[in-house]
Structure formats: structure tokens, C-alpha cells
Amino acid sequence: MQETLVDQVHDLVLNWGDGPWEIQEVGNGNINYVFVCRGPTKTILVKKALPFARIDPVAFPLGIARSSFETKALQIFGSVCPEMVPRVHGAGEDWIAMDFLSPHQVLRHGMLHGHEYVQPGLRLGEFIAKTARESGTRKGEWEPLFQSNLEMRAIIENLDYTAPFCDDPGNNWLRPELDKEVYALWNDETLQKIVRDLKREFLESKEVLLHGDLHTGSIMAHRSDIKVIDPEFAIYGPLSFDLSRLLANFLMGYLAAPVHHLDRTRYLEEAKGVWNGFCNHYPNKKQFVDLFPNTLRHAGVEIIRRTVGIAGIAEFRTIEDRQARAQVEKQALRLARKLICNPFTHWEALQHAL
Ligand code: SR1
Numbered sequence: 468m469q470e471t472l473v474d475q476v477h478d479l480v481l482n483w484g485d486g487p488w489e490i491q492e493v494g495n496g497n498i499n500y501v502f503v504c505r506g507p508t509k510t511i512l513v514k515k516a517l518p519f520a521r522i523d524p525v526a527f528p529l530g531i532a533r534s535s536f537e538t539k540a541l542q543i544f545g546s547v548c549p550e551m552v553p554r555v556h557g558a559g560e561d562w563i564a565m566d567f568l569s570p571h572q573v574l575r576h577g578m579l580h581g582h583e584y585v586q587p588g589l590r591l592g593e594f595i596a597k598t599a600r601e602s603g604t605r606k607g608e609w610e611p612l613f614q615s616n617l618e619m620r621a622i623i624e625n626l627d628y629t630a631p632f633c634d635d636p637g638n639n640w641l642r643p644e645l646d647k648e649v650y651a652l653w654n655d656e657t658l659q660k661i662v663r664d665l666k667r668e669f670l671e672s673k674e675v676l677l678h679g680d681l682h683t684g685s686i687m688a689h690r691s692d693i694k695v696i697d698p699e700f701a702i703y704g705p706l707s708f709d710l711s712r713l714l715a716n717f718l719m720g721y722l723a724a725p726v727h728h729l730d731r732t733r734y735l736e737e738a739k740g741v742w743n744g745f746c747n748h749y750p751n752k753k754q755f756v757d758l759f760p761n762t763l764r765h766a767g768v769e770i771i772r773r774t775v776g777i778a779g780i781a782e783f784r785t786i787e788d789r790q791a792r793a794q795v796e797k798q799a800l801r802l803a804r805k806l807i808c809n810p811f812t813h814w815e816a817l818q819h820a821l
């Protein structure tokens with residue numbers, strides 16, 4: 468199949484000039500295939516959507532419409548923050564050609580390898596503030612463009628807010644080490660009710676245009692250059708959602724850092740940066756009082772789903788020593804429970820709880 472795909476991509480890139488083109492599949496995400504296309508005068512990246520998710524083609528049939536939503540979101544986010552989004556060179560119903568970012572790395576992997584970046588958290592907080600502000604203002608114009616991205620919204624509903632909180636066959640936690648903690652989550656009525664409310668909020672709120680999957684694997688980075696990629700889950704939703712995903716992923720990095728012999732304070736600095744960058748650039752300060760605890764609640768959901776659910780994160784799942792991994796993941800579940808049931812009202816309190 469890979470060879471047929473390479474041929475298809477080869478035909479596509481002829482639009483950007485005669486060959487020879489050297490085409491290499493480089494994707495490592497859960498959903499799509501990604502090709503670096505090196506031609507005589509330029510290199511471009513082509514992202515291709517197949518009618519299933521790469522992580523499990525049988526369990527996850529998936530329409531190719533996600534590709535068009537991603538194109539629109541890249542263009543819109545790029546119009547608001549051009550320096551933080553790769554440019555789209557062309558697109559079809561199941562493909563997007565865009566800037567090849569080099570020598571950038573996926574932020575999650577770069578941080579895990581100890582690479583240094585210039586305040587990615589702060590920059591991404593600013594990105595969320597600016598895109599939220601603009602998409603809130605232009606909701607009448609932009610919301611209809613994403614209304615039918617329902618298949619991707621249903622994935623979030625299921626993989627983030629439903630499956631990890633019940634006995635779903637797709638779940639994938641460290642068994643038997645975490646069994647007790649996972650069953651405790653399922654039996655915690657208070658937590659279950661709050662998560663149901665958070666899910667309702669995710670489904671019903673149409674505040675701002677969300678990236679929808681803004682974790683550290685959706686960021687490419689090289690030193691001070693930070694680029695947001697992969698907005699195929701874009702949909703209107705609550706302002707707290709994207710903030711929560713980033714915050715949660717930096718907090719999980721913080722918990723896992725010592726096992727990877729990394730300086731955990733770097734992760735905490737980036738987590739703080741997300742909130743500070745957002746606050747510095749979002750105009751409606753009155754919202755912050757409720758927004759911070761709400762963001763932490765949704766962050767707790769992200770931490771649980773990354774620990775219990777199908778879509779794990781490298782910071783946890785690459786820990787080879789099972790005991791060490793179990794210890795970190797138990798800490799993560801404890802933190803998530805606190806964030807959901809007893810969210811903090813200010814950053815200092817959260818820091819003390821870590
Ligand atoms: C079937 S998709 C699994 C996950 O990959 C994406 O990156 C999203 O986080 C989704 O939950």
C-alpha cells in the first residue's frame with residue numbers, strides 16, 4: 468500500500484515542478500500518512516488522509532473529510548498567526564501540501580531528547596489567545612465552516628470523555644499495575660459526574676475555533692521557531708479546551724521528566740508559560756476567574772485519557788522499567804483526580820499540588 472501511496476504523492480508533487488522527486492514517508496502520528504517530497508529546487512510536505520486512522524485501520528474507519536477541515540483551519544490560523552503556522556501550498560479532498568519544516572522536530576520528542584526551545588509554552592499561550600479572540604469575533608463567518616467536522620468531534624467525545632471512564636475494550640493502561648487506580652476512577656461518582664458535565668460543555672459550547680488536538684505532538688519546533696500543525700479536529704468549542712490539552716501535556720512531561728533524566732522545571736516553566744502567554748494576549752480578563760479552574764478540569768481529563776485510554780504519550784509509554792512507569796502514571800492519575808474534583812483557583816496553588 469505504501470508504494471501505491473508514494474506513486475499517488477509523486478503525481479501530486481509534479482504540480483510543484485518537474486522531478487526527480489524523492490519521496491519518503493515520515494509520519495509517526497495516529498491518524499495520517501505524511502510524506503517529505505524532495506525535488507530539485509524545493510522540498511514540500513504532503514499529508515495524506517486515508518479512510519481510516521493509521522493507529523488501527525480496522526477499529527477506526529474514518530472519513531477523509533478531515534483533510535479539508537485541516538486545510539481550512541491551517542489557513543485561518545495562518546491568517547491570524549502567520550509566523551506560527553506552516554503555509555498551505557495546495558490541497559485536495561484527501562491531501563494537503565505545505566511547508567516542510569526543517570530542521571524542526573516534534574516538540575514532544577525534542578523535549579524528551581533534552582533539546583532547548585525558546586519559551587514554547589508562552590508562544591503557544593499567545594497563539595491560543597489570538598486565535599480565540601479572532602474566532603470569537605468572526606464566529607458568524609467561521610463557525611459554519613467547521614460545523615460538520617462531526618466525525619472528529621465524536622472521536623474526542625469518545626476517546627477523551629467516555630472510553631477512559633468506563634470499561635471500554637479500546638482502553639490500554641498498564642495492567643495489572645494500575646488496575647486498582649483505574650477501577651477507582653470508574654467507581655468515583657463525584658468524578659464521573661464532573662466528567663459528564665465537562666463532556667457536555669465540550670459538545671455544546673461554541674465559543675471559539677479550537678485546534679482540537681493541541682498537545683505537544685502537534686507542535687513542530689526549532690529553537691525559537693514554534694509551529695502549530697495538525698488541526699484536523701478543528702471545531703468550535705470551549706475556550707478552556709486547547710489550553711487544557713497543552714497544559715496537561717506539559718504537566719505529564721513534568722511528572723515523567725526525572726525518569727528520563729530530564730530537568731522537570733523546564734516542563735513546569737512551559738506549563739506556566741501557556742497560561743501567562745494566554746493571559747497577556749486575551750482581552751477579556753473577567754473570564755479568567757472561571758477559566759483557570761475549568762481549564763484544569765479539562766486538563767485532568769486529558770491526563771486520564773493519555774494514561775488509561777488508547778492514545779498514550781511517549782513520556783509515559785517509553786518508560787521501560789514497569790515499576791517506574793507505574794509510579795509516574797499513578798502520580799498522573801492522582802493529579803488528574805485533584806484537577807477534576809478540586810481544581811485550583813490560581814497557579815501557585817497548582818504548583819504546590821504537583
Ligand atoms: C484514533 S486517533 C487517536 C488520537 O490521535 C490524535 O492525535 C488524537 O489525540 C486522538 O485522540
Ligand code: MG
Nearest residue numbers: 496680685697
Ligand atoms: Mg495529530
